[in-house]
Amino acid sequence: MDKPKLLPSQIIHKIKEEKGITFNYISETEAEEFLRDKNNYYRLASYRKNYDKKILGPNEGKYINLDFAYLIDLSTIDMHIRFMIIKMCLDIEHDLKRILLNDITLDTDEDGYKIVKEFLKRYDIKEEIYKKQYSTYVGDLIKKFFVFETHLNAKGKMSIDSMEVRCPIWAFVEIISFGQLVNLFDFYYDTKSPIKISLNPVKSLRNACAHNNCLINNLRSGQTKPGYVINNFVSKIPGISRDVRKKYLSVRPIFEFVTLLMVYDKVVSSTIKAYRYDELKKLVDERLTKHAEYYENQQLLKSSYDFIKKVVDFLA
Numbered sequence: 281m282d283k284p285k286l287l288p289s290q291i292i293h294k295i296k297e298e299k300g301i302t303f304n305y306i307s308e309t310e311a312e313e314f315l316r317d318k319n320n321y322y323r324l325a326s327y328r329k330n331y332d333k334k335i336l337g338p339n340e341g342k343y344i345n346l347d348f349a350y351l352i353d354l355s356t357i358d359m360h361i362r363f364m365i366i367k368m369c370l371d372i373e374h375d376l377k378r379i380l381l382n383d384i385t386l387d388t389d390e391d392g393y394k395i396v397k398e399f400l401k402r403y404d405i406k407e408e409i410y411k412k413q414y415s416t417y418v419g420d421l422i423k424k425f426f427v428f429e430t431h432l433n434a435k436g437k438m439s440i441d442s443m444e445v446r447c448p449i450w451a452f453v454e455i456i457s458f459g460q461l462v463n464l465f466d467f468y469y470d471t472k473s474p475i476k477i478s479l480n481p482v483k484s485l486r487n488a489c490a491h492n493n494c495l496i497n498n499l500r501s502g503q504t505k506p507g508y509v510i511n512n513f514v515s516k517i518p519g520i521s522r523d524v525r526k527k528y529l530s531v532r533p534i535f536e537f538v539t540l541l542m543v544y545d546k547v548v549s550s551t552i553k554a555y556r557y558d559e560l561k562k563l564v565d566e567r568l569t570k571h572a573e574y575y576e577n578q579q580l581l582k583s584s585y586d587f588i589k590k591v592v593d594f595l596a
Contacts, residue, residue, distance in 0.1 A: 288311075288312040288313075288315040288316050288321075289312055291315060291321050292308050292311050292312055292315075295321075295325075295348075296308070298341075298342075299328075299341075299342055299343055299346075300334070300339060300342025300343045300344075300346070301343060301346050301347065301348055301351075302346070302347045302348070303347065303348050303349075304347050304349070305347050305348075305349035305350075305574075306347075306348055306349045306352070311348050314352060319352075319355060323355070323494065324351045324352070324355055325351070326494050326497035326498075327350075327351050327354040327355060327358075327494070327496070327497050328343060328346065328351070329497055329498040329500070330354070330496075330497070330498065330499055330500070330578070330580055330581055331343050331344060331345070331346045331578070332344050345577050345578065347574070349571075349574065350574045350575075350578075353570075353571050353574055354496060354497075354581075355494075357496065357567065357568055358494055358495055358496050358497070360563055360567055360568075361495055361496065361537075361563070362489040362492070362495060364559070364560060364563055365485060365486070365489045365495075365537070365540065366486070366489050366490070367556065367559075368540060368544050368556060368560075369458070369482065369485070369486040369489070369540070371544065371548045371552055371553075371556060372482060372540075372543060372544055372547060372548060373458055373461065375547045375548050375549060375552075376461060376462075376465055376479075376547060377453045377461070378549075379547060380449075380453065380464070380465055380468060381449065381450055381453065383468075384449055384468070392448045392449045392450065393446070393447070393448055393449070395449050395468060396445060396447050396448070396449055396452045397445055398467075399452075399463075399464055399467050399468075400443075400445060402467065403460065403463055403467075405456070405460060406428075406440050406443045407440065408456075408457070408460070409422060409426060409443070409455065409456075410426075410428055410430075410438075410440055410443075412455060413426070413428075418454060418455045421447075421451050421454060421455055422455060424451075425445065425446055425447035425448075425451055425452075426443060426444065426445055426446075426447060427443070427444040428440055428442070428443055428444075429441040429442045429443075429444075452464075458483060458486055459483050459487070462479040462480065462482075462483050465477075465479060466479065477509075477543055477546060477547065478507065478509055478510060478539050478542070478543065479543065481535065481536040481539040481540070482536070482539060482540050482543050484536055485533075485536040485537065485539075485540055488536075495533045495537075496533060496584075498533075499531055499533065499534065499580060499581065499584045500531070500580065501527055501530050501531060502530050502531045502532050503530065504529065504530050504531065504532045504535045505530070506529040506530075506535055506539075509542075510529065510535070510538065510539050510542060511525065511529070513538075513542045514529065514538065514591070516594075517590055517591060517594045518590070518594070519590050520587065520590055520591075524587065528584065528587045531584075534584065534587065534588065537588070538588075538591055541591055541592070541595055544556075545595050557595065557596035558596070560592060560596060561592060561593075561596045564588065564589055564592050565589075568585060569585075
């Protein structure tokens with residue numbers, strides 16, 4: 281049965297009576313205004329997954345020690361984390377291009393054109409490139425270096441028959457998406473001296489942030505099985521035991537964020553890194569703990585924070 285739509289006042293009444301959510305730090309009127317003007321409850325409610333429910337007695341099914349203000353704070357923290365991740369991913373993208381272009385420039389077997397043609401033989405991204413030819417930002421590059429033969433199919437849609445390519449790598453990296461840049465990076469270094477960087481988790485996290493997905497709405501132990509590189513990285517951090525490492529790297533959002541930090545530390549230039557680490561430490565040490573009293577009795581969130589702080593302190 282579909283759930284009926286509810287007004288903010290009806291939502292507040294429902295979650296108070298049926299879910300046991302309290303309003304000790306924010307009034308019900310203020311909560312209604314928040315739902316009306318700043319966020320929707322469906323999104324806000326996702327952070328409930330970090331809290332336990334009572335399993336026995338007359339309050340069975342109601343949340344334990346969950347105030348509406350906690351949900352607001354978690355959603356705000358999540359927003360700040362997403363913004364930080366986007367900035368770090370942009371830094372990584374810039375330096376991945378720099379590293380790749382520098383190595384190709386020094387590669388006597390590569391003229392800068394062959395790698396593009398070989399990459400496009402393995403990865404069929406004709407449609408992705410074709411659609412971008414109308415982009416304000418990269419359209420001119422595509423029209424300069426690509427020629428498409430097309431026809432209208434039976435459904436009246438444009439189909440690509442062929443794509444002629446005469447594109448140098450230094451233009452190509454400006455055209456493709458971050459996901460394809462990751463594929464290009466792996467493609468080139470698979471045939472050369474390999475660079476051990478775990479980029480797919482970074483791509484996954486970047487995409488989640490770009491689509492404004494919630495990141496910390498469920499930090500319970502998961503099924504992620506991290507590889508040797510990330511395990512080895514975290515094993516060097518003081519104060520993190522093997523069991524703690526295994527537990528928190530199994531949680532997908534934490535695993536992806538720690539992988540992001542590892543990659544960032546490896547590839548980003550020292551000047552930008554120093555600036556961003558100061559920003560990251562301020563986020564972790566100040567904003568994430570702004571309402572520390574909310575989480576005094578919430579071991580899952582406290583221990584997750586402690587794990588992330590140890591990683592950040594180790595790097596920054």
